[in-house]
Amino acid sequence: MAELTGKRRLPGQFWVLWTATLVNRVGGFVIIFLTIYLTTQRGFSPTAAGLVIGLYGVGGAVGVTAGGHLADRWGRRPTALLSLFAGSALMLALGVARGPAEIAAAALLLGAAAESARPALGAMIADIVPGEDRMRAFSTYYWAINLGFAVSAVVAGFAARAGYFTLFVGDAATTAAAGLLVAWRIRETKPAVAPHEEHERGRLATVLRDRVFLGFVACNLLVALVMLQHMSMLPLAMIADGLPSETFGVVIALNGVMIVAGQMAVSRLLARRRPALVMPFATAVIGLGFGLTAFAHTPLLYAGTVLVWTAGEMLQAPSSAALLAGLSPVSMRGRYQGVFGLSWQAASFLAPTLGGAVRDLAGNTVLWLGCCCVALAAAAWSLLAASARERRVAVPAEKDLAKIKL
Template identity: 55%
Template sequence: MRGWFGQAVGGLPRQFWLLWTGTLINRLGSFVVIFLAIYLTADRHFSQSRAGLVIGLYGVGGAIGTTVGGVLADRWGRKPTMLTAQFGAAALMLALGFAHDYGQILAVTFLLGVFTEAVRPAFSAMMVDVVPDRDRVRAFSLNYWAINLGFALSAVGAGLAAKVDYLLLFVVDAGTTLVTALICLIFLRETKPTVVVKQRDSGGMITVLRDRVFMTYLLISAGGIVVMMQHMSTLPIAMTSEGLSAATYGWVIAVNGVLIVLGQLFVPRLIDGRSPARVLALGSLIIGVGFGLTAFAHAPWFFALTVIVWTLGEMIQSPSNATTVAALSPPSMRGRYQGLNSLGWSAGTALAPIVGGLTQEHLGNAALWIGCFAVCALVAVGHLAAAPSRERRIRLLGPVEPVLDEPTIPVPAVAEPVADAPPSHAR
């Protein structure tokens, strides 16, 4: 157990653990997004359509924020972008809690989406800057674990806070965002690369959009995102059509978070050193099988089984997704690449309920879930077909040393020596 724990967390730089701590703290207090719809309808007494417009504006602001945040992270720097976004988000969170007029709530929510999401590209770019190629699978797995642990606990905390006073949701959320900003201000160092690279930086976001290898990767991944996001839109509808309650859906979907928290730290040992394209393809197939099995689910235990299956695919796919984006990003443009990747997730999340809802309404649940399997199978084929071009791009960019030379937590002697690790282009 000591050997496994050392292999899971050892050898990572101090700045990574500061980023990881900030992620966990911020997610522990992510109350508002979880309960925003309930707050707007139950406490502010807005109609469902008006509440939906508010939430939609948050998504529009988030799409703008990820794009602008990515550009600023490359041109201005990772740390100033993160600080501006975090302090701004904390102030706007409090402002939203005290806003009463519908117009004010619309404006503040839109700006909150911009500032909240603008931090993500800079955060991801900084993590790539400080973690060596050989450790990125472990690093992104650990960060993904922290995100899910924080989210699971915040859902419980948000429910308790809402019983006391809805304003407490905004205060706690702003407080944890402020603590994360202070960690960034006091402890984190700037990591924006200063070396001259081959890729031209003057083209801005247009340069990224012209990167056919990366854009092909985003297009292939979009199919998987649309399928994954069905668990938030069409799955609860399918379960209620079987006569199951909302509470049943709650504990069934909670299986996803529990499984990730219990098992994510074991994933790096399973996929480390393997071809990322093959891991992505396998993860897509497993996700497809999980959602495809939903076509035959009628009882709660069967729905829970399908969640277990597609969660396993999600667990092995998530770190490989993150490392692939990192490997395809030129050092001087990491923020923009991360921003466009986040924008792709936002677009897929917005498209998922539309496509899924239309399919479910006009073709039925069985067609929806079988279609999800077919889409994931096509995504798997796409990852395998695109693998040679990705590998050529990664070899062309070559391995990049971390920006900061920092002390690391040593790996116990029972762990495999670093010299035995496969070359970075094999990841």
């Protein structure tokens, strides 16, 4: 595959991961429409639907923790394969579940299986790609994720007309196809480590003593609480305004389309920027976009808000990934990826649960303006912490785990 940006080619193994991720994301129908499925097909209230999606997040929290451990101990490749094939089977199980308890259990287990791949894949990219190329690599990888998302959002909105079970089957099939591609073309990337690093690698406490990193994780949790409202509360807000599910699919697909169209240009821009300083600005733009949703009631206005917060996301996501790789010791990349992933999984539970409660109690306006305030607080935190993060990246943690600042 031809290089998309820059003169130096990214490694071939990276492009296999890129392709497998694209295949998986093109079929990622179910999570996009799960709120609508539960409320319109299974009779769940918005709060109950948010709770089920939250259980997916709880399972994901277990999954990323276990996945990070397995990626460092067992290996990146077997961890990714276990996640993809188990996730495919459990997607079908969720599709055939009917009772509330069955649906909740299936969502919990699916979250654990599906999300355990994240630390392994993130560690693989950090293993494969040299440090000076990681910003470009993560931006390109992020481009694949959103190309798949754009396609799946549009296709799923119309495929749902043929029956929602079609979405579950398609999602399971593409997840299995991604697993087959990894099994066929990816070799193990876990680097060999020195004996003293092997000892430290087994200690999750080492990660939990790293205050700079934990601050980074906590700040990302605030961003994730805002970002994930587009998967849970945004479709309900649009339905409340009398807009059909197809309109939501098209509007939310703008997120992926904009990223696909512009992310490579953003990659060139970010190559000359410092990730720790890009993140505060990007987070503020995300907050502005979600805050403006309080005033949107037509497809055009909803589309405008999506374009605003997408611009922030395009800057924030690759900067965050590159900074995460820089903060992570080589011997503990899986663990650090897993603990960082906990911020997203905690948000997967808290965002729909809190979002549904705020919406039921105070209405859409309070929900979206509250999102703006949370994002601005996260932006301020990132700005204040930028110098400490840059000092850590400048002196990589893998040089001496014992010197991590407490």
